Amino acid sequence: MMAIVTISQKGKDQEVAKANEVAKLLQLPYVARNGLSLPRLQAQHEGEDILIVSKQGPKLYTGEGKAHEFHLSMAQLRIIAYDRGQRDHLIGALGSEPLHSWLDCTAGLGSDSLLVAYARPEISRLVALEGNPLLAYITNYGCRHFTHKSEVVTQALRRIQVCAMRYETFLQQASTNSFDMVYFDPMFEVPVKESPQFLSLRGYVLATSMTETMLKEAKRVARNRVIIKERPFSSVFQTWEPSYIEGGTYSNVAYGVYKV
Ligand SMILES: C[S@@+](CC[C@H](N)C(=O)[O-])C[C@H]1O[C@@H](n2cnc3c(N)ncnc32)[C@H](O)[C@@H]1O
Structure with missing residues (x-):
């Protein structure tokens, strides 16, 4: 499975530092967000999953529906x-x-x-x-x-x-x-x-x-x-x-x- 790590659309330097850390931990490439939407970013990276590091916590975007973030669920x-x-x-x-x-x-x-x-x-x-x-x-x-x-x-x-x-x-x-x-x-x-x-x-x-x-x-x-x-x-x-x-x-x- 391949994936990339990036920050939220309006993320600041702090998120960049954190995202780089997470990318290293998970041994995945960090990719600059440049304000792109998730579908556009994904299209530029051969449909790979995207882990978004943001101040509110990490989210996972697979291309289907909303990005997954932690919730208590059922x-x-x-x-x-x-x-x-x-x-x-x-x-x-x-x-x-x-x-x-x-x-x-x-x-x-x-x-x-x-x-x-x-x-x-x-x-x-x-x-x-x-x-x-x-x-x-x-x-x-x-x-x-x-x-x-x-x-x-x-x-x-x-x-x-x-x-x-x-x-x-x-x-x-x-x-x-x-x-x-x-x-x-x-x-x-x-x-x-x-x-x-x-x-x-x-x-x-x-x-x-x-x-x-x-x-x-x-x-x-x-x-x-x-x-x-x-x-x-x-x-x-x-x-x-x-x-x-x-x-x-x-x-x-x-x-x-x-x-x-
Ligand atoms: C149906 S979900 C479990 C849901 C969980 N009981 C809950 O309450 O949220 C099954 C999970 O097991 C993981 N899984 C499947 N095979 C596994 C394996 N061999 N080792 C570890 N995790 C595995 C899947 O990635 C998936 O997240």
Whole structure:
């Protein structure tokens, strides 16, 4: 994947310095913005994705729709519902044992890990892996800088450590039983229509299918359970039958729990 780094349309010298720093970190070329619109800039650079560094934080422009910047996505509504005492199926899938560590293999926008961090303040180590380095940069930025009106939500975000790494690499190097739980939310085989937050990034983020080897590795690394999020009728749950499914029949999404 190729991409370029630039600043906002009216960005000043400060942004140029920051953008150069980010370009170096991500090993991508820095390109002067010269006040150009994103479509024009992209046309001049063979359609490459553009990471825009601005005072408000980084944004990712892929050419489709609006540039992506960090936001709480569905996590905002889920937190409100959870606070009202409604059951969140992911939180339900965690079971009732106290937890100390959580490995999210597919961080994306970080929404699921935020819910977990929020609902389980006792978890002290939350690691979230994202294989797309640009998305990892943006999600990490949000976890470090986004301020929510609720201090508790802000603190939950701050506990998430985002790593720009593919889970295959991480799992193979991780020690046995080194996390209480290991979580996967790959792109659904069949997308949920009502899930707009990922639509602009679909086709852009990595689509990795679950494999026997990775499930085995995840079970080795997890002390308590592995959780996979998929559609209830997904072939993943048919191929590898979970200990039980949380969510299920009447829900759009299901969490397959594999006890270890
Ligand atoms: C459906 S999204 C996850 C959404 C996330 N659960 C959330 O709440 O925002 C899947 C993400 O996993 C990432 N991904 C896919 N395969 C991966 C891999 N092998 N290693 C690391 N990340 C991967 C994709 O780039 C994408 O951002």
